Amino acid sequence: MLLQLEQDVASIDTYSNVYRDFPNEMTACRQTFEQIVQEHRLKLVRIEPYENVEQARETNEQMYKHLQNGDMPAVIQYVERMRQLLSGAVQMMQRQADLKIKNANDIDLVISKLTAYPVQDAELTAVTERVYQLYRTKHWEQVWHEYRDKLPCAADVAESLRQVQQWCDEEVQEYELARGI
Structure with missing residues (x-):
């Protein structure tokens, strides 16, 4: 018990410094996510990093109250929460940036696949005509019908692509919604 009290007293300076340094930490957090922006x-569509920063500020004040009362377990919890909130603000912006890049890459990939599809389909039709003459129908007909049954999917993909492109537009920036398709 005495050892715990000594450790708590020794850590008071550390947590006092955390409280005093919070404005700098908060500013660094803001600068980081604003740089990403x-x-x-x-x-800032459906995300509010400033809300996290404000909650972190409030959490820091709560931590200080517990520090004044010597409630070190609560102090530790509040410091962890404060840092999670600041880190979360940066992470939410980084996630948006990552989604923007990933979505753009995926859109380009789908466009290239859709663009190449008619050529591949024409090639497959030519191969099918040769196969038709060389092999009995039972060897390839089922696979051909399965392929033809999937053709409407290309139109569905094209329609979904238009929606994704709209959501990923610079003016809309609904990257999370676009990812859900």
């Missing part, structure tokens, strides 16, 4: 030209 500027670099990727992001809008």
Whole structure:
């Protein structure tokens, strides 16, 4: 018990410094996520990193009250929560930036696949005509019908792609919604 009290007293300076240094930590957090916003030209659509920062500020004040009362287990919890909130603010912006890049890459990939599809389909039709003459129908007909049954999927993909492109537009920036398709 005495050892725990000595450790608690020794850690008071550390947590006092955490409280005093919080404005700098908060500013660094804001600068980091604002840099991400500027670099990727992001809008704050359905995400609020400033709300996390404000909650972290409130958490820091609560931590200080517990520090004044000597409630070190609560102090530790509040410090962890404060840092999670600040880290979460940066992470939510980084996730948006990552989604923007990933979605753009995926859109390009789907466009290239859809663009190449008619050529591949024409090639497959030519191969099918040769196969038709060389092999009995029972060897290839089922696979051909399965393929033809999937053709409407290309149109569905094209329609979904238009929706994804709209959501990923610079003015809309609904990257999370686009990811869900």
